[in-house]
Amino acid sequence: MAESVPVAPQDAASLLSVRDLSVCFHAKGETVHAVNGVSFDLARGEAIGIVGESGSGKSTVALAIMQLLAPAAEISGSHVTLEGRDLLAMNPRAMRQVRGREIALVFQDPMTALNPVLTVGQHMQEALYLHEGLKGQAAFIRSVELLNLVGIAAPESRLSAYPHQLSGGMRQRVMIALAVSGNPKLLIADEPTTALDVTIQAQILQLLARLRDELDMSIILVSHDLGVVASLSDRVLVMYGGTVVEDATAEQVLLYPKHPYTSALIAARPEIDGDRDVPLRAIPGAAGRQCEPPSSCSFAPRCPECMDVCSQSLPPLLFVNGHGTACWKVSGIDGERIP
Amino acid sequence: MARFLARRLILAFVVVFAVASLTFFALNLSGDPISNALSDAGASEEQIAAVRHQMGYDRPIIVRYADFIFSAGRGDFGRSIFYGEETLPLVVARFPYTMILAGVAMLITVLVAIPLGILAATFPDSLLDRTIVTLAALGQSVPIFVVGPILILIFSVHLAILPVSGAESLWSVVLPAVTLSFYPMARITRLLRASMLEVTGSEYVLTARARGFSEFRVVLRYISNNALLPVLTVLGLQLGNLLGGAVIVETVFAWPGIGSLTRDALINSDFPLAQAAVIVIAIAVVVVNFLTDVVYALVDPRIRLS
Numbered sequence: 001m002a003e004s005v006p007v008a009p010q011d012a013a014s015l016l017s018v019r020d021l022s023v024c025f026h027a028k029g030e031t032v033h034a035v036n037g038v039s040f041d042l043a044r045g046e047a048i049g050i051v052g053e054s055g056s057g058k059s060t061v062a063l064a065i066m067q068l069l070a071p072a073a074e075i076s077g078s079h080v081t082l083e084g085r086d087l088l089a090m091n092p093r094a095m096r097q098v099r100g101r102e103i104a105l106v107f108q109d110p111m112t113a114l115n116p117v118l119t120v121g122q123h124m125q126e127a128l129y130l131h132e133g134l135k136g137q138a139a140f141i142r143s144v145e146l147l148n149l150v151g152i153a154a155p156e157s158r159l160s161a162y163p164h165q166l167s168g169g170m171r172q173r174v175m176i177a178l179a180v181s182g183n184p185k186l187l188i189a190d191e192p193t194t195a196l197d198v199t200i201q202a203q204i205l206q207l208l209a210r211l212r213d214e215l216d217m218s219i220i221l222v223s224h225d226l227g228v229v230a231s232l233s234d235r236v237l238v239m240y241g242g243t244v245v246e247d248a249t250a251e252q253v254l255l256y257p258k259h260p261y262t263s264a265l266i267a268a269r270p271e272i273d274g275d276r277d278v279p280l281r282a283i284p285g286a287a288g289r290q291c292e293p294p295s296s297c298s299f300a301p302r303c304p305e306c307m308d309v310c311s312q313s314l315p316p317l318l319f320v321n322g323h324g325t326a327c328w329k330v331s332g333i334d335g336e337r338i339p
Numbered sequence: 340m341a342r343f344l345a346r347r348l349i350l351a352f353v354v355v356f357a358v359a360s361l362t363f364f365a366l367n368l369s370g371d372p373i374s375n376a377l378s379d380a381g382a383s384e385e386q387i388a389a390v391r392h393q394m395g396y397d398r399p400i401i402v403r404y405a406d407f408i409f410s411a412g413r414g415d416f417g418r419s420i421f422y423g424e425e426t427l428p429l430v431v432a433r434f435p436y437t438m439i440l441a442g443v444a445m446l447i448t449v450l451v452a453i454p455l456g457i458l459a460a461t462f463p464d465s466l467l468d469r470t471i472v473t474l475a476a477l478g479q480s481v482p483i484f485v486v487g488p489i490l491i492l493i494f495s496v497h498l499a500i501l502p503v504s505g506a507e508s509l510w511s512v513v514l515p516a517v518t519l520s521f522y523p524m525a526r527i528t529r530l531l532r533a534s535m536l537e538v539t540g541s542e543y544v545l546t547a548r549a550r551g552f553s554e555f556r557v558v559l560r561y562i563s564n565n566a567l568l569p570v571l572t573v574l575g576l577q578l579g580n581l582l583g584g585a586v587i588v589e590t591v592f593a594w595p596g597i598g599s600l601t602r603d604a605l606i607n608s609d610f611p612l613a614q615a616a617v618i619v620i621a622i623a624v625v626v627v628n629f630l631t632d633v634v635y636a637l638v639d640p641r642i643r644l645s
Contacts, residue, residue: 068548092554100551112542115561116641117568126560127550162640178550 015218016042016065016186021078022293023057023064023242033290034060034073036242039317042186047212047219049229049250051265052239058222061239062188065220066105067095082186101131104179106172108191113175114163120147120174121159124181131182146177149214151207169200176207180215187211190222205232226265230254238262241290241298244317247324258325261299297328305329347632351625356408358621359614363407366610367400372420375608394420411618417611421604426615430597434619436506437596440589441581443516448523448577453570456531457563463536471528478525487518487591504593515592519585523577530573534566541565568639575631579624 023035035057042048050058063069065080067087080087082102087095099105107113114123124143128134134142140159147155150173163171172192179187189208193201209232212219223229229236230250238246238253238261246259257263264283285302297303300310309328317326325331366372373391382390391397395406410417416426459471494514495503502511538544539562547561582597589598597616604612636642 066549068545096551096553098551099549105546105549107542107546109542113546115543115547115565117565117639119640126552130551164641175546182551 014041015044015046015083016220017079017081018042018061018065019079019081021061021064021080022076023060023069023073024076024293025070025073027072031291033293034242035064036290036294037078038237038239038242038244040237040244040247042218042220044185045212045216045218046235047209047221047233048235048237049221049223049233050237050239051223051226051229053224056239057242058224058239059190060242062105062190062220062222065188066099066103068099068105100127100179100184101182102184103186103188104182104184106175106179106187106189106192109195111163111168111171111195114171116163118162119159120161120163120166123174123178124159127178127181142181146181147174149180149211150174150177151203152177168196169203172196172200172204173207176204176211180211180217183215184217186218186220188220188222191224192221193228194223194225201228208232226254226269238265241294243294243298243326244324245299245326247317247319248322252323256323258323258330259299259327260303260305260329264302264304297326347629351622351629354625355618355621359408359411359618360404362614362617363404364400366613367403370608371396372608372610376420407614411614416615416618419604419609419612421607421609421612426612427619429612430600430615430619433595433597433600434623436594437582437585437589437598439512440515440519440585440594440596441578443512444519444523444581445574445578447516447520448527449574451520452524452527453531453567456528456570457535457558459528459532460535460539460562460566461558468532472532475525475528478521479529481521483518483521483587484591486521487514487588490514490518491592504591506595511592511594515585515588515594518591519581519588523574523581526577527570527573531566531570534569535562538562538566568635571635571638572631575627575634578631579627582623582627583620 018041019039021035021038022033024031024033034055038057038061040048050061052058060069060073064073064075065087067090069075075088078088082098087098090098114120118126121140121143124146125135125139128139128142132142143159144155147158152158152170152173158166158170158174163174166174172195176192187208192208193204196204205228208219208221211217212232219232221229221232226236230253233250236246236248236250236253237244238259240261246253246257246262248258253262254266257266261283268282283302290298294314296312297306297310297315300306303310307328313328315326315328315331317324318331371391373394373396374387377387377390388397395403398406407417414427416430418424419426419429422429455471455475459468462468491503491514494501501514502508505511544557544561547557552561585594585596586598586602588594589596590602593599597620601613601616601620603609604616
């Protein structure tokens, strides 16, 4: 067995470094711990995927990096550094300079993510003026360029269209064009294909992969769909209950999952040519809300391989040959002594 | 566009025709205007019958209805029983007063309600927000005939800075207009607040923030802009209400508008005058609603006039 290390491998060329990120929401006298001690590094040009079910905290991680969480959210005891600058310590003005120019965001539903009363052209002009100071003819030319870049045919004629006049895939392309208008170093895509048809999904993922190469962007892809994430990402973080339970290459996660949750997630995927009489293998139980910071494995109540230690002590994320897992079963009982 | 206009025009005719017919039957089935008017004056049965015959009120109601509709179609709304003059000029002479009153009330509504709504929604659940929401609930629930006299007591009687009633000076419009604006003001404030909160939670606002826009720009171009759309519709409806529904305020403040004219016509059993007034109000409401739809289509690209 190779040596176990308690932190993610450090990368000298790291663009984004997230260390021990925790987010809790305070509402009506109740505190919900949405994200608990998430750490990862993202290199320049690298794409990582964050996978998890609803409520696993994956979108919260994305919004925390952008500092766009609701006022009820509290980020505690953590560092989020972009090229060495701590984003969490920035004032709102400096953070606005980061948004759009250095980190851009694409959301799930392009139906609702564009302002319904502004045309595509108005959206583009606004963003280009803010990020590049472009106006008039220069902004028009750049808009056409950007729409071409994201694969919109006849871009000149699309500039005068309102969002409701475009198809879902087209709207998502516009969203991506807007996102890359500020030449960001990092694109965070939060469920960018969930609201789209499967054929359009593949096109959008291809587009993101192409833009990543052409524009030398890093990408964080957030999705509930392992397949979507694996197709684009170099590395995949599997989240459960606000913690990273597995952190490895896409291949390792898909083919050699170590954490019981990841295995269950892969087993739960319906096969397109599967026997219809065989019921889908859902994971029994449901992810609970966490009103306390976790003191044991969050997946223990639903885990088929749960041991006594699992419901007593929180397993640390330990890396073996670059494959990180937070599981007592994987690290062995003696892993108890490591943290 | 042409089809839209044609359809709206036909619809407008149907609405005005229906209002005219309902008003006619409601009034004419309620009694005989001639005996109402003349018996108090001590006229004999013969005299009343003679006047009734002379004015055509002895004909069957269906015949009178047909006569009323055909004459009205030619712009002839008959003679006032009380004044003995053509009714339409009487009504038209009063209409500017109602328009001024409604216009000033609308202006006050917009000037007060929009900033209050935006303020309340910008600081939700703050003390300011709660105060505004409470005042708005109060404004919506206190009847106009309570608000009017209270304002008169404060500003005309105690402070003596504004006229009690009438329309002698420019200042006369202030109290009735403020009274009239209470309900729409409260309604618009609450609507705008709710609408803004809804838009604030929308994804395109989050996206705008993620794009690095300043908070000012986000509130102005992404939140207020979109939140004002439903407000526009209600403003149009309220303006229609103000044009037709100022009867109580015009009576309390003796404002010589179409509302007090209608009220007097009803008290005097002056059916032709009341009918003419109601039809003019109906036309005004139809026109305002039409204009609201046109403006809405101009500002919201999702709405097409078709």
